[in-house]
Amino acid sequence: MTSSSPARTGLVLSQLCRRVGQQTLIDNLSLEVAPGDILALLGPSGCGKSTTLRCIAGLDRASSGSIELAGKEITGRPPAERNVAMVFQSYALYPHLSVRKNLSLGLELRRVPPAEIEEDVERVLALLQLEACRERKPAELSGGQRQRVALARALLRKPALFLLDEPMSNLDAQLREDLRGELRGILRSTGAPVVYVTHDQHEAMGLADRIAVLKAGELQQLGAAAELYRNPQNQFVASFLGSPSINLLPLHPGALVGLRPEHLEVMEASRPLAPEQAALNAQREHLEWLGDRVISHWRVQGTSVKVLSDAQSRSAALAQSHDGPLQLRWTREHELHFEQASGRRIR
Ligand SMILES: Nc1ncnc2c1ncn2[C@@H]1O[C@H](COP(=O)(O)OP(=O)(O)OP(=O)(O)O)[C@@H](O)[C@H]1O
Numbered sequence: 001m002t003s004s005s006p007a008r009t010g011l012v013l014s015q016l017c018r019r020v021g022q023q024t025l026i027d028n029l030s031l032e033v034a035p036g037d038i039l040a041l042l043g044p045s046g047c048g049k050s051t052t053l054r055c056i057a058g059l060d061r062a063s064s065g066s067i068e069l070a071g072k073e074i075t076g077r078p079p080a081e082r083n084v085a086m087v088f089q090s091y092a093l094y095p096h097l098s099v100r101k102n103l104s105l106g107l108e109l110r111r112v113p114p115a116e117i118e119e120d121v122e123r124v125l126a127l128l129q130l131e132a133c134r135e136r137k138p139a140e141l142s143g144g145q146r147q148r149v150a151l152a153r154a155l156l157r158k159p160a161l162f163l164l165d166e167p168m169s170n171l172d173a174q175l176r177e178d179l180r181g182e183l184r185g186i187l188r189s190t191g192a193p194v195v196y197v198t199h200d201q202h203e204a205m206g207l208a209d210r211i212a213v214l215k216a217g218e219l220q221q222l223g224a225a226a227e228l229y230r231n232p233q234n235q236f237v238a239s240f241l242g243s244p245s246i247n248l249l250p251l252h253p254g255a256l257v258g259l260r261p262e263h264l265e266v267m268e269a270s271r272p273l274a275p276e277q278a279a280l281n282a283q284r285e286h287l288e289w290l291g292d293r294v295i296s297h298w299r300v301q302g303t304s305v306k307v308l309s310d311a312q313s314r315s316a317a318l319a320q321s322h323d324g325p326l327q328l329r330w331t332r333e334h335e336l337h338f339e340q341a342s343g344r345r346i347r
């Protein structure tokens with residue numbers, strides 16, 4: 001199956017399935033990633049993220065469905081014929097070789113002329129700020145530097161597609177945050193489609209143009225981060241994006257009302273309620289200080305509820321100390337309604 005439409009020049013998965021024995025690891029997954037686009041595959045442990053990448057790379061076999069890259073079907077092709085670069089969580093560097101040699105080896109094996117290798121290697125060393133590490137062995141590098149070497153090696157292959165499987169999960173939070181912006185710029189500049197696997201919503205939101213949320217091998221929703229956040233199609237997506245996570249309150253029979261912690265306000269129960277607002281009486285539990293913001297924890301009709309407020313706000317002041325009865329209030333248009341049985345969004 002080939003297609004000449006310009007929208008289909010990147011990566012196209014059509015009804016991809018992978019079954020092993022009785023288990024369905026990927027269930028009818030269809031998605032497209034255009035050249036220069038970064039798609040994050042986001043989902044909890046075991047939802048099939050790595051399996052999806054491995055099928056695209058040809059390391060695992062698809063049971064049915066098709067994979068198309070740059071207008072060509074590659075579903076049954078061996079990995080070496082796919083022109084796909086994959087960066088894993090473990091860097092898979094050669095421990096006995098220097099950084100420079102780790103980077104040049106693949107090009108040497110492909111008989112790229114030495115002058116060209118030298119030029120390309122120096123270019124990516126500069127791009128990833130690894131010049132000072134050129135002659136060191138992997139064991140003499142920090143985790144972040146090793147990660148950048150693995151990425152540099154993938155970039156040198158000039159593949160038609162980048163697949164990254166939690167490439168930053170071995171790094172500390174600060175370094176991840178620092179590298180996120182850099183990585184985004186570097187990946188974008190390659191002009192190749194990118195599939196980036198993570199279970200970290202912040203990483204997905206900070207790095208990707210679009211996010212595909214997976215659960216048990218099934219695509220739940222695909223869209224820009226803001227769209228998924230504001231307009232989740234089901235309770236799973238609503239709960240998976242956002243921290244602290246969305247509050248779910250059993251306010252109507254058979255339905256749960258979702259309220260984002262930042263959409264709740266703490267107010268004295270005696271104050272008049274605006275017509276567009278709703279309110280519930282709440283008992284204070286405890287406070288978490290985040291520096292400029294505060295998470296206050298409440299008990300509302302037997303359910304625990306979190307409120308996220310600016311540290312300077314009236315909500316934060318009331319949450320910290322107030323003698324009279326308090327309410328949590330919100331504007332009704334912020335409510336997300338889910339059918340309790342299926343988790344499906346109903347309003
Ligand atoms: N070869 C296999 N045979 C049978 N089951 C497998 C095989 N490989 C993976 N699985 C199962 O498939 C499911 C998906 O695994 P996968 O590694 O794709 O998840 P993941 O989303 O990458 O998880 P994590 O975030 O923990 O890396 C899991 O339930 C896993 O146990």
Ligand SMILES: [Mg+2]
Pocket residue numbers: 049050051165
């Ligand atoms: Mg995985």
